[in-house]
Amino acid sequence: MDSKALVSTIRERCRMCYTCVRECPAKAIRIADGQARVVSERCIACGNCVRVCSQGAKRVKESGDAVQQLLASKAPVAALLAPSFPAEFTEVEPHTLVGMIRALGFRWVVEVAFGADLVARQYRELAARPDGKRHIATTCPAIVEFVQKYHPGLIASLAPVVSPMVAAARVVRHLHGQEVRVVFIGPCIAKKAEVVSPCLPQEVDAALTFGELRNFFSEKNVRAEAVPPSEFDPPLAGWGALFPLSRGMLQAARIEEDLVSGEVVAAEGRSDFVRAIEQFEDGSLDARLLEVLCCNGCIMGAGMTSTEPLFSRRSQVSRYVRQRMAGFDEKAWEARVDELSKLDLTRRYAADDQRIPVPSEGELKRILARMGKVDAEDELNCGACGYESCREHAIAIFKGLAEKEMCLPYTIDQLRRAVKDLNLSHMQLADTQEALMQSERLASMGQLAAGIAHEVNNPLGVVLMYAHLLLDELPKDAPARQDLATIVDHADRCKKIVSGLLNFARQHKVLMQSVNVRDLVNRSLRALPIPDKVTVQVNHEIEDPICDLDADQMTQVLTNLINNAFQAMPNGGTLVVSTSGTPDVVRFNVSDTGTGIPEENLKKIFEPFFTTKQIGKGTGLGLTVTYGIVKMHRGDIQVQSNANPEAGPTGTTFTVTVPRHEQAE
Numbered sequence: 001m002d003s004k005a006l007v008s009t010i011r012e013r014c015r016m017c018y019t020c021v022r023e024c025p026a027k028a029i030r031i032a033d034g035q036a037r038v039v040s041e042r043c044i045a046c047g048n049c050v051r052v053c054s055q056g057a058k059r060v061k062e063s064g065d066a067v068q069q070l071l072a073s074k075a076p077v078a079a080l081l082a083p084s085f086p087a088e089f090t091e092v093e094p095h096t097l098v099g100m101i102r103a104l105g106f107r108w109v110v111e112v113a114f115g116a117d118l119v120a121r122q123y124r125e126l127a128a129r130p131d132g133k134r135h136i137a138t139t140c141p142a143i144v145e146f147v148q149k150y151h152p153g154l155i156a157s158l159a160p161v162v163s164p165m166v167a168a169a170r171v172v173r174h175l176h177g178q179e180v181r182v183v184f185i186g187p188c189i190a191k192k193a194e195v196v197s198p199c200l201p202q203e204v205d206a207a208l209t210f211g212e213l214r215n216f217f218s219e220k221n222v223r224a225e226a227v228p229p230s231e232f233d234p235p236l237a238g239w240g241a242l243f244p245l246s247r248g249m250l251q252a253a254r255i256e257e258d259l260v261s262g263e264v265v266a267a268e269g270r271s272d273f274v275r276a277i278e279q280f281e282d283g284s285l286d287a288r289l290l291e292v293l294c295c296n297g298c299i300m301g302a303g304m305t306s307t308e309p310l311f312s313r314r315s316q317v318s319r320y321v322r323q324r325m326a327g328f329d330e331k332a333w334e335a336r337v338d339e340l341s342k343l344d345l346t347r348r349y350a351a352d353d354q355r356i357p358v359p360s361e362g363e364l365k366r367i368l369a370r371m372g373k374v375d376a377e378d379e380l381n382c383g384a385c386g387y388e389s390c391r392e393h394a395i396a397i398f399k400g401l402a403e404k405e406m407c408l409p410y411t412i413d414q415l416r417r418a419v420k421d422l423n424l425s426h427m428q429l430a431d432t433q434e435a436l437m438q439s440e441r442l443a444s445m446g447q448l449a450a451g452i453a454h455e456v457n458n459p460l461g462v463v464l465m466y467a468h469l470l471l472d473e474l475p476k477d478a479p480a481r482q483d484l485a486t487i488v489d490h491a492d493r494c495k496k497i498v499s500g501l502l503n504f505a506r507q508h509k510v511l512m513q514s515v516n517v518r519d520l521v522n523r524s525l526r527a528l529p530i531p532d533k534v535t536v537q538v539n540h541e542i543e544d545p546i547c548d549l550d551a552d553q554m555t556q557v558l559t560n561l562i563n564n565a566f567q568a569m570p571n572g573g574t575l576v577v578s579t580s581g582t583p584d585v586v587r588f589n590v591s592d593t594g595t596g597i598p599e600e601n602l603k604k605i606f607e608p609f610f611t612t613k614q615i616g617k618g619t620g621l622g623l624t625v626t627y628g629i630v631k632m633h634r635g636d637i638q639v640q641s642n643a644n645p646e647a648g649p650t651g652t653t654f655t656v657t658v659p660r661h662e663q664a665e
Contacts, residue, residue, distance in 0.1 A: 005040035006061045006192050007050060013057035018406060020049035020058065021386025025270045026146060030401045042354045044145035046294045047189035047302025048270055060189055063206045064216060070181045070205055071105040078172045079106040080165060082186030083113035084244035086320035087299040087313035088210045088306050094320065095229035103222045108172065108233045115168030116240030117337055120253035122161045122345055127255050127289055135159040135289050136280065139249055141194040142294035143273065152351035154281055162347045164243055165191060169203040170343050171235065181205045185213050187301030199348050209303025235336045238328065241321045244298035245314055249291055268293040359398040367394040371410045384408035464491045510550035510632050512662040517579050517586055518545045524558035533572025541580040548662040553629045560622045561590040561654050568594025568652060586660050591653040596643030605639065633658045
């Protein structure tokens, strides 16, 4: 934790919800690498980020060790208890709470509410002056920091009056000596910043939140039932006990918020106080006294541990004030206020300008464009990033406080693109894996086929030779001649199968030479008779027809594909053979309008002996040999087919892609 930072982020707990960005009135949260970091020099210590963080990712600089050192020293220590304590310690009586604080080692326990009484008188006198000067109340230290950092032009309008905490500290030192050490206990984190403010003499030595006080009680085992009740040390407070409530300062000072005259205006809460100060500065709010609180009253401070709602807390404070005022000696209180009002209750302020120049319209548009917001309708102003509008988000990016990834629509769009690209990559990987598995299967089957073919070829040759000899020796009318003819036919068929197996298995060398692919297609078509009712179309879309190929083997590829297409159209149809290409590859397309290949057979068509033709009509090796020739050319063969008439026109298209220039081994 930065030694100067009052609030820091616990990185491992931050979940990038941007709630702290949304709730920070000073925009002192910087998002870097997806982490929300408090910029200490911009922070006004309002504690909003601490209060709203559901993950407990915001950590407040603790003062417990410093207070323990003070109590362990020889100097007497006074505790200044903020008037919001009835809203926090609802489980114990006020006198019992005072006794528990004394049990920690504090010599005096004083009400900050009396300091509020003195401050209220100062504001009443300030409002009664006829000079017409406009003032901003300075009872809230977060408001003072906000003006000094973000509206330094209003420093002259800050009321030159100390806060109730400082007023109470000056009273304690006046009554008990300057050697007294003073510890403030209250609901406000900003008090920790006020304690070390360079614009104030260090009259308060440390500030504890109510949460830290509870921890202190637990560590020291101070329990309510084990301590005697005790009264506050004088001077006792009056109407200043209303200060922690919204407009409580005005009531304590007997200043009315006249809605007709508009001379006094009160505002509180994260949004309202910012707008009130902005309008006070630009003159649209012409109030003489602007009383603003960063929270909805001090009873909602970030140092509170109470989970009670706002009005329940108000009721607790109001009830305590009614009980106190029931037996209140107002004359004695006024005399005490008159006596101690002679103390110096003024203070000074200094600018700490943290404003950052805003970007030009052109720069703003460029930042918005990087988030995909080119037109006005692209600016959704959804607030998911923590900023009220897309333009505010863009300004924060320019200032180095935000990242474009904070924009939810932009991130969703990027995610969709990533998913789309990932799906495409997955499909390509699946195709590659399938092709690899197919190649491995064919290689294994090729090795097996080669072994079988070599073993079968020799005895098959003997059978054929003797069958032909016997056939030649027999008379034409011999009864056995028909049987021998059948043996010869089937032996010849076996020989063709064995020859096909050897062609499939043998690693042929391709003889690459420059070939005109248009002539190659035309020659392949002339080699085959065109069946009746079949129409042939040739489309040469290739601009440069010259390609490095083994002409004979590629002719065999085209012949096999064209012949298969003819056989797939027994009732006629259209055959389309086309060529196309780029400077790097050449493509042959052979497309028919035949019966199509069922989907379940598409993955099997290149396997040896797989055929859907009738027995004796095919060996099942044509496409297998075709596949091998294409792969020897370092090419690729793809097939698309539809055999379901309900899904559209039936037919099959084979696409052979080979490199234009020689790449074969």
